Amino acid sequence: MTAFTEIKDRADAALCRTYTRYPVGVRSALGSRIRDFDGREYIDLLAGIAVTGVGHCNPEVGAAISGQLRKLVHVSNLFYQEEQVLLAERLAATSHCSRAFFCNSGAEANEAAVKLARRYFRKVRKQDRYEIITLTHCFHGRTLAALAATAQERLQDGFEPMPPGFRQVESGNISALKAALRPESAAVLLEVVQGEGGVRPLDADYLRSVAALCREKGLLFIADEVQAGLCRTGKWWSFQHHGLEPDIFTTAKALANGLPMGAMLCTEEAAQGFDYGSHATTFGGGALCSAAALAVLEIMKRDRLDERAARLGAWARERFAVVSARFPGKIREVRGLGLFMGIELGFPGKAVWERLLEKGFILNLTQERVLRLLPALNIEEADLEAFAAALEETLAETGA
Numbered sequence: 001m002t003a004f005t006e007i008k009d010r011a012d013a014a015l016c017r018t019y020t021r022y023p024v025g026v027r028s029a030l031g032s033r034i035r036d037f038d039g040r041e042y043i044d045l046l047a048g049i050a051v052t053g054v055g056h057c058n059p060e061v062g063a064a065i066s067g068q069l070r071k072l073v074h075v076s077n078l079f080y081q082e083e084q085v086l087l088a089e090r091l092a093a094t095s096h097c098s099r100a101f102f103c104n105s106g107a108e109a110n111e112a113a114v115k116l117a118r119r120y121f122r123k124v125r126k127q128d129r130y131e132i133i134t135l136t137h138c139f140h141g142r143t144l145a146a147l148a149a150t151a152q153e154r155l156q157d158g159f160e161p162m163p164p165g166f167r168q169v170e171s172g173n174i175s176a177l178k179a180a181l182r183p184e185s186a187a188v189l190l191e192v193v194q195g196e197g198g199v200r201p202l203d204a205d206y207l208r209s210v211a212a213l214c215r216e217k218g219l220l221f222i223a224d225e226v227q228a229g230l231c232r233t234g235k236w237w238s239f240q241h242h243g244l245e246p247d248i249f250t251t252a253k254a255l256a257n258g259l260p261m262g263a264m265l266c267t268e269e270a271a272q273g274f275d276y277g278s279h280a281t282t283f284g285g286g287a288l289c290s291a292a293a294l295a296v297l298e299i300m301k302r303d304r305l306d307e308r309a310a311r312l313g314a315w316a317r318e319r320f321a322v323v324s325a326r327f328p329g330k331i332r333e334v335r336g337l338g339l340f341m342g343i344e345l346g347f348p349g350k351a352v353w354e355r356l357l358e359k360g361f362i363l364n365l366t367q368e369r370v371l372r373l374l375p376a377l378n379i380e381e382a383d384l385e386a387f388a389a390a391l392e393e394t395l396a397e398t399g400a
């Protein structure tokens with residue numbers, strides 16, 4: 001078997017320089033365990049960035065994939081396929097939205113949402129409205145339109161010009177949103193819990209005001225559920241915590257437990273924005289990924305992973321608060337919703353993150369100070385307890 005250092009050198013030579021990777025080569029993974037090239041086992045609190053929601057190499061999803069592999073993989077969207085239709089119906093049953101467009105990633109799902117919003121105003125309402133308003137600290141993906149929506153200078157640097165038609169306002173500030181509205185404003189696009197931005201759940205009153213303002217001014221309300229959706233926050237979709245009904249929402253990450261799949265869901269009214277031929281994708285909604293996603297939804301529903309995420313997340317945040325109380329100043333805030341959790345340190349967290357990795361815990365550091373936890377929804381409580389103990393030990397060792 002190839003050694004880790006050799007693969008690392010070959011990766012540096014053969015791959016584009018886009019990722020600063022963790023110093024871990026992964027050989028295999030099962031449930032909430034990852035095994036590296038030397039056979040060392042880690043507790044995985046990241047789940048492939050909120051992707052393997054029902055655990056690595058989930059056997060039921062694996063059985064659905066291998067069964068489908070022998071039946072039908074791909075014929076394109078020129079044909080009717082039962083797996084895709086079933087998936088659209090099952091997704092529709094989880095929310096107020098009744099129509100789906102399938103694609104291959106979160107960014108693509110957001111692209112579809114932006115295109116639908118623009119075309120809805122042009123063709124259905126006969127209005128020249130196209131501008132999408134987003135919030136500071138948001139993240140909507142890396143294609144040019146998704147990057148324009150994300151509007152972070154650091155991510156856009158060197159890639160200008162950005163496509164026009166996007167405007168950003170301060171998150172949490174309803175007056176700023178009101179002041180930003182123009183005749184050309186078409187939609188507000190937001191994450192109910194901002195993920196890459198540092199695990200920031202938006203305020204309930206603010207969210208309700210945004211939805212009400214959209215209704216009053218005739219804008220579409222779009223929720224990006226790519227990270228927060230599919231039971232992670234304790235509800236099927238995070239907007240359901242606040243009784244909101246967005247006209248459009250997007251999903252991806254956990255949808256097919258690691259196979260690439262995204263979807264845009266919308267109401268019957270918003271769906272009028274697309275007509276036959278308006279938008280397309282070669283791979284989107286293929287039978288293989290659809291079969292995997294059907295298995296994922298079945299497991300989430302049967303095992304009530306929404307309720308489990310709510311319960312376990314509440315327990316974990318209380319446990320982290322106990323750690324926080326032991327080290328005043330070292331932890332600034334413990335926040336999140338369900339199993340979408342952030343622990344903001346009072347100092348840059350690279351050393352703490354490295355120490356936790358050495359101790360065998362995989363998690364993510366975002367915004368320099370926020371330890372982000374996105375474990376599988378079926379992770380054992382004991383794994384979260386082990387992490388809490390390791391965090392306690394690490395903070396005791398760390399001088400900052």
Ligand SMILES: *Cc1c(COP(=O)(O)O)cnc(C)c1O
Nearest residue numbers: 105106107139140141195226227
């Ligand atoms: C990850 C993410 C995206 C982008 O998804 P990709 O599959 O990487 O294109 C978009 N929005 C949110 C909220 C995300 O977390």
